[in-house]
Amino acid sequence: MKIAVLPGDGIGTEIVAEAVKVLDVLDLKFEMESALVGGAAYEAHGHPLPESTLKLAKESDAVLFGAVGDWKYDKLDRPLRPEQAILGLRKNLGLFANFRPAICYEQLVDASSLKPELIAGLDILIIRELTGDIYFGQPRGRRTAVDGHFPGAEEAFDTMRYSRPEVERIARVAFEAARKRSKRVTSVDKANVLETFQFWKDIVTEIGKEYPDVELDHMYVDNAAMQLVKAPKKFDVVVTGNMFGDILSDEAAMLTGSIGMLPSASLNASNQGLYEPSHGSAPDIAGKGVANPLATILSAAMMLRFSLNQPEAADRIESAVKHVLASGLRTGDIWSEGTKRVGAREMGDAVVAAITKKTITG
Numbered sequence: 015m016k017i018a019v020l021p022g023d024g025i026g027t028e029i030v031a032e033a034v035k036v037l038d039v040l041d042l043k044f045e046m047e048s049a050l051v052g053g054a055a056y057e058a059h060g061h062p063l064p065e066s067t068l069k070l071a072k073e074s075d076a077v078l079f080g081a082v083g084d085w086k087y088d089k090l091d092r093p094l095r096p097e098q099a100i101l102g103l104r105k106n107l108g109l110f111a112n113f114r115p116a117i118c119y120e121q122l123v124d125a126s127s128l129k130p131e132l133i134a135g136l137d138i139l140i141i142r143e144l145t146g147d148i149y150f151g152q153p154r155g156r157r158t159a160v161d162g163h164f165p166g167a168e169e170a171f172d173t174m175r176y177s178r179p180e181v182e183r184i185a186r187v188a189f190e191a192a193r194k195r196s197k198r199v200t201s202v203d204k205a206n207v208l209e210t211f212q213f214w215k216d217i218v219t220e221i222g223k224e225y226p227d228v229e230l231d232h233m234y235v236d237n238a239a240m241q242l243v244k245a246p247k248k249f250d251v252v253v254t255g256n257m258f259g260d261i262l263s264d265e266a267a268m269l270t271g272s273i274g275m276l277p278s279a280s281l282n283a284s285n286q287g288l289y290e291p292s293h294g295s296a297p298d299i300a301g302k303g304v305a306n307p308l309a310t311i312l313s314a315a316m317m318l319r320f321s322l323n324q325p326e327a328a329d330r331i332e333s334a335v336k337h338v339l340a341s342g343l344r345t346g347d348i349w350s351e352g353t354k355r356v357g358a359r360e361m362g363d364a365v366v367a368a369i370t371k372k373t374i375t376g
């Protein structure tokens with residue numbers, strides 16, 4: 015088994031280092047190889063996703079990814095911007111199924127901006143389609159308008175599109191995931207306005223018939239955005255397209271009060287996966303050693319479970335994280351009165367200590 019380790023930019027290097035430390039202590043048999051990605055790769059090789067990095071990712075069973083991006087690259091041509099690295103990896107590895115759990119940890123209930131009773135016990139799973147939709151749809155570009163409100167004016171355009179197999183496969187992923195949870199799926203669309211999402215809704219309904227044990231409902235995306243803050247616990251598995259999933263998963267993450275806690279997995283048809291924290295590269299705190307490494311550590315746990323077939327090791331990481339939270343350690347993003355503020359390294363060390371202690375006591 016081989017893991018490609020791609021720390022990227024900003025806090026990426028600090029948090030991935032902690033996750034690697036945790037993986038090392040598990041003493042499992044896999045090889046880890048690091049490579050540059052994002053702005054760091056652009057600086058060194060002139061491209062955010064160099065051929066060598068892509069090759070390493072392709073030949074690995076899993077990719078452990080930090081984060082990419084920094085404001086200083088905003089002026090670069092789009093194909094050279096750090097974000098293109100993650101989009102390129104998704105596309106080239108065919109990582110169409112993105113799992114973004116939003117779990118509210120008991121100890122962090124007060125970190126949310128929502129009332130505790132709304133989010134205590136929250137455990138929802140957003141499944142975002144990741145390689146289609148307006149993100150990748152062609153054609154796109156700039157041109158002179160030939161019609162519309164201002165013929166002859168400069169205009170820009172993107173294309174929202176989904177093919178039947180793309181919708182079918184993500185729908186199946188969602189129904190299968192729901193079978194392992196509370197057997198409920200909410201499909202989020204904009205079928206009242208968009209042809210693409212009427213098509214989406216029709217196909218999800220069809221596939222739903224293959225899963226009579228799973229309850230399916232449909233919700234327009236604007237309503238879903240509202241319900242997520244009004245009564246988030248009514249959701250269980252949410253399945254949606256690339257664009258809506260991008261937006262709703264940030265919203266869901268914030269419900270938990272701690273985007274620094276949320277892992278994610280992006281899988282292809284052969285369970286090869288890319289694992290990354292749900293948060294970004296946070297250039298404002300990079301290099302200060304204060305970032306929260308737990309989302310990345312929990313992403314490593316998802317990696318062990320989904321791509322490396324090591325569920326017990328994943329359990330050990332997850333219970334170590336709970337143990338560390340229960341012991342009162344907090345990075346700045348989740349700190350509250352009465353808890354102990356620590357940096358990324360101390361947090362990683364504490365998780366390692368919790369794991370090794372478990373090993374000794376069995």
Ligand code: IPM
Nearest residue numbers: 083097098100101259260263
């Ligand atoms: C995410 C991010 C990416 C996306 C960006 C960095 C391209 O926001 O993973 O949610 O839009 O998918």
Ligand code: MG
Nearest residue numbers: 260261263264
């Ligand atoms: Mg996003």
